Amino acid sequence: MIEVAKRLQNVEEYYFSKKLREVNVLKSQGKPIINLGIGSPDLHPPEAVLNALVETFEDETAHKYQGYQGIPELREAIADFYKTHFQVSVSPHTEVLPLMGSKEGILHISMAFLNPGDEALIPNPGYPTYQSVTNLVGAVPVFYDLTQDSNWCPDFVALEKRGVENVKIMWVNYPHMPTGEKGSVKLYEDLIRFGKRHNILIINDNPYSFVLNRFPRSILKYKGAKDVCLELNSLSKTFNMAGWRVGMLLGKHEYINAVLRVKSNMDSGMFLGIQKGAIEALKCSDMWFTSLNNVYDQRRQIVWKIADVLKCTYNKSATGLFVWAKLPEHIKAEPYIDLILKEKSIFITPGTIFGSNGEGYIRISLCASIDQLEEALERLT
Template sequence: MIIQPSSRLNTVQEYYFSQKLAEIREMIAEGKPVLNLGIGNPDGMPAPEVISALQESAVQEEMHGYQSYAGIPELKKAIVDWNHWAYGIDLNPEKEVLPLIGSKEGITHISLAFLDEGDEVLVPELAYPAYAAVANMVKAKVISYPLVEENDYQPDWQFLEQLDFSRVKLLWLNYPHMPTGAAAKQDTFERLVALARSKQFLLCHDNPYSMILPQSEPLSLLSIGGAKDVVIELNSLSKSFNMAGWRIGWVAGREDYIKTILKVKSNVDSGQFKPMMLAATEALKLRESWFSQLNEKYQERRKQVWTLLDKIGCTYDREQQGLFVWAKIPEDYSKSTDLVDQLLYDKNIFITPGSIFGKKGEQFVRVSLCNRQSVLEEAISRV
């Protein structure tokens, strides 16, 4: 290069899956039959009415121009209606929801909108790597807050209650939790909202897994009393609607928070393709029947993943939620990457090392449910 990259890139590495998938593609090109059990990439189709809506609208002449930065009214109303059905929360479609090109985009927009250099951001010690990566890129200071494994990976309240919040602007949370599958708990949400109101910081809840294998009624952080003053919530069609590649999500919250995020978004993209937004509107009309069928499939796959992990010698909690199984590695291995590499190079099976989600994940691995039963059977037979 004739110029140097930005110094902000010194704070981040290329996303782990970007690197590992490149290696897996090379192995497959060499003729090695690698089974990728690592990524939460749903392999099913969206509902037929979703595909039909895309096809029917895409051939209409007026559909191909620029759209509103804030999304079309039909989609925003569908987001509001679905949130009311799923979580019992009421939102204003024009003021309190903002469609996004996937919720991962929202993590960047939120960080750019609210963080200045030197601000502090609280991130769970086991978390989606993007929370810390984007905070680092905007030169905020990341503080890792502990989760208590013995208490189903809920926050360590003693740590939070003793923390100096004078420079804290945001706290990221994600329940049902990825990667551990820990459930959302009413008490946890209530305590966090009370803490945020007391200490005056913003809770950013990433909520894409609430409809996948729930142990109880799905829960939104916005359903807690007084939450709108201190909460914004991300959600997505990727996991629950088999639409990961469509890149459609949203952020919900109080009008002033949404307007602030829109200031960033409107300078970064020019809206989404209208036929995709109309198809997403149809997806958000899906109710019990869709999710029952989806979860029946994942329940069967989870049983096979348990069998696979049993054969590997891992231990795990059967009460996990979401698209993955989080499991502790056998004592024979000092770290998760040793087991992952052995499976990849000896058995041509890829699973995710827990260490990519934080230091506390060093003794864990994560296995995805986003593979057909025949693929999981083949993995079991290889082990």
Template sequence: MNIQPASRMNLVQEYYFSTKLKQIADMRAKGIDVLNLGIGSPDLPPSPETIEALAETAKNPKNHAYQSYVGVPAFREAFADWYQTYFNVTLNPVTEILPLLGSKEGIMHISMTYLEAGDEVLVPNPGYPTYRAASLLAGATVVEYELSEDRGWLPDLKELAKKDLSKVKLMWVNYPHMPTGAKANKAFFEELRDFAKNHNILIVNDNPYSFILNDNPMSILSVEGMKDVALELNSLSKSQNMAGWRVGMLAGKAEYVSNVLRFKSNMDSGMFLPLQLAAVKALQNPKSWYDELNAIYKVRQQTVFKLMDLLECEYDTAQTGMFVWAKIPEKYTSGYELSDLILEKSAVFITPGGIFGSAGDRYIRISLCAEVSLFENAIMRIKD
């Protein structure tokens, strides 16, 4: 037999971290103690109330059946309250919120709902690789818009407007931005809203990092008139330390959300009820929860800055999110070279910025999802 994968698979490669984790596992199997500073998977637990809610509700034998495709009302209402409390955004929990099995799932659902052959989609460079992969798998043509440090990692919308955008249907944005940690402000979002209206483009903001090392969480939907042109993805993976739980949401105009639901309802059978009920507790965490979490991340960030200093890298001390993004010295040809060198010589893995696009080639990224002692260990190894 000779069963070949579909031709669309030629458009994408295995996710970089998937292949890198295999290499790290192989090194560890050979007795090499690799320190992984790459992936942003929170090492801290969710709140005790969240874990207790999961354990208690899972004991109920009636809580293990198939669930609604749109989640239980309490779950959607908790998301709506969360957005009202922290983003000053009013959402109808019945029509304007769609729970997701993680926001990464939402990226694919949105792409399959709105994109097809002949469509173009604007994707940031550097940016999260899944935007590109999902767009290509949906049959669309990817059009990169380059971000630069000089512009604070914000797109130049005036320059973009000079291009032929007649085939562009969707634009991915991601603020606070991953991998750079850059923030957007109201003035930029207003300009983005007008850009979208003028060119008939649906904006999707991916917003999972707004609570990490950021004193002023912001939703794109807080800007007047934005619901007419934009959707927003959010997640509990980072803000509530629930990455493995796969709990996310899509918010926006009822018409846009219901279109995505039509696709999603053919892909899964709803979220495990105890997960939903536990997520309600997580969304009710007080502001002090975020303050305590950020106090830990701040100490870690300061230690990683020392590591970056050791590597002679340049960085913005005001960056947000659970990573540190830094520009490498001129003596290295790329972030890949520096990353490979450190892995080979010090058994420390640091993410090369080039995996997020060519505009990231001269950068590296370190995750803050590890104890300070691990970063100090990495510093000692690199010094040696």
């Protein structure tokens, strides 16, 4: 048996990759599983997106390699989108980099900026990929606490007291997954000041900005942000295009160029039809967001009832594709959701997969139909 690379010693298979195998086994045994664990949108993309994809098949260049930076029209559409919805001005030529999903960007940013031994600040709770990628590149994950008492925001005093001399980058994610906490103007300004004080690159991962959120924000809007910040975004949640794998990275030219040096050695460009579809998505009017959020709001009303039945507490002002709910005292998240899966055939995500501060919480997805959610509620009642 050939020994695997040492970098894998601290990297486990992604939780959902393992758990979905278990769920699929149960399905194959005839169990009527309702999946409320995954944030994979079940709604369709805008019709114009699908039409653009089909029309591309007639383009004689469609099946050739595409540029590593995406076609100019896509970069311009991303820049226009940020100008319209975030009041952020970026150059489509030098400050925008389309990605094959924002998850790809997490790896490429880490490869571009982290040396072995460098520290990366990672939210707890937070997206597990930040830790996995940090380990893959040989850097050191340093977790900073987010708690309900602090409205799921960083404690900068505690971080500075701990010491950040070896910290190179800081991952932040607002609107926050899994809690749904929105980023305030003060939070963004504090992050920028923190990054400047300690020469730390702040990366805001921002794919949930339009889901049940009336006031979408970008960290790049605030003074001095481009000096120390990058922002990731994605079409997966906003336009129901998770399987299309379209993301974007925005920020200062020098930072974008560093990531491009990695990316251009890792892929050969995005399929033209997907890029054309992405352009149409980015042109959608506000009516698209209103319609989408009407559906999610109806679903969330039922999910709140599910949380009530489970005797959980939750924040009704939170945003995003999930309801983050606090379990009754002394109930452990993972054994509890395993019991629900076994007895009720409902899969809910335990908060512990997002970090130790997720203990005592569960995350319920809105990516299920009204019928499925009502059926789940009935099973639990």
